[in-house]
Amino acid sequence: SQKIEQNSEALNIQEGKTATLTCNYTNYSPAYLQWYRQDPGRGPVFLLLIRENEKEKRKERLKVTFDTTLKQSLFHITASQPADSATYLCASINTGTASKLTFGTGTRLQVTL
């Protein structure tokens, strides 16, 4: 079955370092991947989208890569700040569906001083 998976273990890093989060997908080839941020008790907020023909996308301190050979997307936050602490979700549309955006479990990032 088609799966989108993220490391469910929390990632703890020090302020100023680069955080790297991983999203892997299996048994399908998404046309694009999306990354969202979710704070406790709030809805997800869209951050970035990367298409299958794009290797890399940037927005301020955020960078996303898409490797169709490894079936993986990496999400980087450079010069991380405590305010970046949140859960980060990747999402994609499964093959054979038109509108169903499926989310990974999310990876919780904790940035400490």
Add this chain to the structure above:
Amino acid sequence: EPEVTQTPSHQVTQMGQEVILRCVPISNHLYFYWYRQILGQKVEFLVSFYNNEISEKSEIFDDQFSVERPDGSNFTLKIRSTKLEDSAMYFCATVTGDHSGANVLTFGAGSRLTVL
């Protein structure tokens, strides 16, 4: 940025009762979604709604669930007879139409449902 507004923010109900969760999506948007998130778990797709019809639904969205757009602006999710396992955060979302056909979603703040 325009918001997706959900009410109530929190509802407590007894098992077996009917619950209606409401959403006011961004105006002029036609594609709506309901998702749920059980505490500590992933955001799960329930249903998508386009042009006043269900577009897709998940296996979670059984006969106990229904969606409506009763008056052209509000978008509701009804759970007919709530079960304990329906306790979750329910999110409404609409498609933000500025990503060349990609279904980028704008979510509401959610309605927390607690079934006792």
